[in-house]
Amino acid sequence: MSTQxxxxxxxxxxxxxxxxxxxxxxxxxxxxxxxxxxxxxxxxYGLVVAVLSTAVMAAHDHVLVxxxxxxxxxxxxxxxxxxxxxxxxxxxxHHGHKSELGLHFSGIGLGIIVSxxxxxxxxxxxxxxxxxxxxxxxxxxxxxxxxxxxxxxxPLPQENEVEMSRDEDIGEGSVKELPSAKWLWxxxxxxxxxxFSNTVNVTFTSLITELQPLxxxxxxxxxxxxLAAAPAPFLWDRLARRIGRLDALRIAFVINIAGNLxxxxxxxxxxTAIAAVLFGVTFxxxxxxxxxxxxxxxxxxxxxxxxxxxxxxxxxxxxxPIVTGTVAELSGSFSVSLVVVSLIMGLGLLWLLMxxxxxxxx
Numbered sequence: 001m002s003t004q005x006x007x008x009x010x011x012x013x014x015x016x017x018x019x020x021x022x023x024x025x026x027x028x029x030x031x032x033x034x035x036x037x038x039x040x041x042x043x044x045y046g047l048v049v050a051v052l053s054t055a056v057m058a059a060h061d062h063v064l065v066x067x068x069x070x071x072x073x074x075x076x077x078x079x080x081x082x083x084x085x086x087x088x089x090x091x092x093x094h095h096g097h098k099s100e101l102g103l104h105f106s107g108i109g110l111g112i113i114v115s116x117x118x119x120x121x122x123x124x125x126x127x128x129x130x131x132x133x134x135x136x137x138x139x140x141x142x143x144x145x146x147x148x149x150x151x152x153x154x155p156l157p158q159e160n161e162v163e164m165s166r167d168e169d170i171g172e173g174s175v176k177e178l179p180s181a182k183w184l185w186x187x188x189x190x191x192x193x194x195x196f197s198n199t200v201n202v203t204f205t206s207l208i209t210e211l212q213p214l215x216x217x218x219x220x221x222x223x224x225x226x227l228a229a230a231p232a233p234f235l236w237d238r239l240a241r242r243i244g245r246l247d248a249l250r251i252a253f254v255i256n257i258a259g260n261l262x263x264x265x266x267x268x269x270x271x272t273a274i275a276a277v278l279f280g281v282t283f284x285x286x287x288x289x290x291x292x293x294x295x296x297x298x299x300x301x302x303x304x305x306x307x308x309x310x311x312x313x314x315x316x317x318x319x320x321p322i323v324t325g326t327v328a329e330l331s332g333s334f335s336v337s338l339v340v341v342s343l344i345m346g347l348g349l350l351w352l353l354m355x356x357x358x359x360x361x362x
Contacts, residue, residue, distance in 0.1 A: 011063075013325025016199065018067040020317035022074020027314055029075075030082045031307040036090065036157045039083045039303070043154075046079020047147055055140035058133040080150075082310065086303030087154060089295045101295070102233035105288040109233075109280065112226030118142055120219040179297050184305070186355045190253075191290050191309045193348025195316025197256055197341045198283045200324050200334075201225075201263075205279070209272055217269065221276045228280025236285040237292075245296070246355060249289040253349040256282040257342050264338035 026046070033039055053073035057066060088104050122130040122138055130138065209221040240248040259278030266272045294309065295302045324337040 010322075010325040010329045013321040013323075015066060015070055016202075016321035016325075017318050019070040019074045019077075020199070020314055020321075022071035022076075023078045024074070024311070024314045024318065025071070026075040026078025027082065027307050027311050030078060031304060031311075033083075034304070036087075039087060040154075040157050042079050043083035043087060044151055046076045046083065047150055048076070049073075050076030050080060051140055051143040051147055052076075054136060054143055058136040058140075078310075082303065082307060084150075084154065085291060085306065087157070089302055090157070091155065093299065101288050101292045102237040105233040105284055106230050108287075109226050109229030109231070109284055112229055112280075113223060114142060114146075114226075115139060116219050116223035116226055120223065178301075183355060184308075186351045187290065187293070188309050188312050190249075190348040190351040190355075191286075192312035192316050193344045193351070194253070194256075194283075194286045194290075195313035196320045196344045197260060198286070199317040199320040200337060200341050201260075201279045201283065205263075205276060217272075221272060224273055224276040225280040228277045229284040232281045232284045233288040235281070236289055240289060240292075245289050245293045246352065249286065249293070250349060250352045252282045252285040252289060253345055253352065256286065257345045257349070260338050260342040260345065264335045264342070 029042070033042060050073055053069045053076060056069040056072075059065060085101065085104065088101065092098065118138055119135060122135050205221055205225060209217050236248055236252065239251070255278055259275045259282065262271055262278065263275035266275055290309065291306055294305050298305045320341075324334065324341075327337050328334045
């Protein structure tokens with residue numbers, strides 16, 4: 001789409017920004033809904049909205065249509081991701097399993113792999129040689145195919161789970177000691193910082209690759225991100241069992257910073273590939289470890305706390321691509337933005353280190 005229509009870096013940033021504004025709106029809905037059956041309902045129909053909004057991108061070439069499409073895609077993504085995560089945590093909780101989300105979050109990496117393969121196979125100059133409209137239709141078709149297992153494989157909440165959830169909401173049953181307010185603020189500040197790094201890389205990895213110049217390798221680098229991201233949650237879960245979730249999260253921040261700096265000063269295919277792998281491994285690790293930490297610490301209240309953390313993360317996601325795209329267009333390089341993002345991640349690491357003084361075993 002960028003190649004065929006000649007989209008500027010700032011235009012790409014605004015498209016991503018509207019997507020995250022929709023995600024932010026979806027988070028407010030997530031925050032307000034506490035009934036388990038309502039969560040399940042909105043999860044399923046949020047996925048439908050996500051697929052439909054993908055197809056709408058092909059309907060017209062007016063930028064307003066694209067912005068509206070991306071806005072509703074953000075709402076659908078928030079509903080599917082946040083409520084899906086909460087429902088899975090609820091199922092694990094009520095069936096006596098650990099609150100580990102490696103399998104769940106590996107789906108994001110697999111989604112990146114599938115989208116990269118579709119774009120790479122249908123792009124300009126390939127055997128299929130689809131224009132940008134048909135590429136969006138192809139992505140919507142793949143999303144529709146994946147919608148069926150996403151709907152069917154997640155069990156509907158059982159009556160006993162609904163009743164247990166209501167009991168826990170009103171304080172009946174076992175009492176869980178919650179972390180301090182300061183502990184949560186530190187975690188939220190760190191996750192806010194991570195939003196800047198993750199969004200810059202998600203939005204611009206392909207474009208940065210093409211501009212280096214490594215023309216024709218943008219989709220392949222995005223595929224590499226997905227290949228690294230898919231198994232990453234399992235690896236971080238195993239590390240977290242050995243050293244604790246928060247220590248594993250601190251390591252993920254350090255590696256993420258290394259990946260950003262590698263991409264900032266990259267001039268070759270090898271260093272760009274290393275940066276893509278480091279980002280793929282860490283961005284899913286940061287999300288998985290943060291949300292599983294919340295799930296372990298807050299139990300039935302986890303979905304609302306996740307929404308609170310993701311609210312700050314989403315604000316960073318809105319600001320980051322718009323500012324980064326504009327700065328890159330003016331300077332002709334993404335290096336400055338990547339260095340600034342690395343400094344922001346360093347600040348996030350500092351917040352995580354300060355959590356050591358708030359003793360909560362997770």
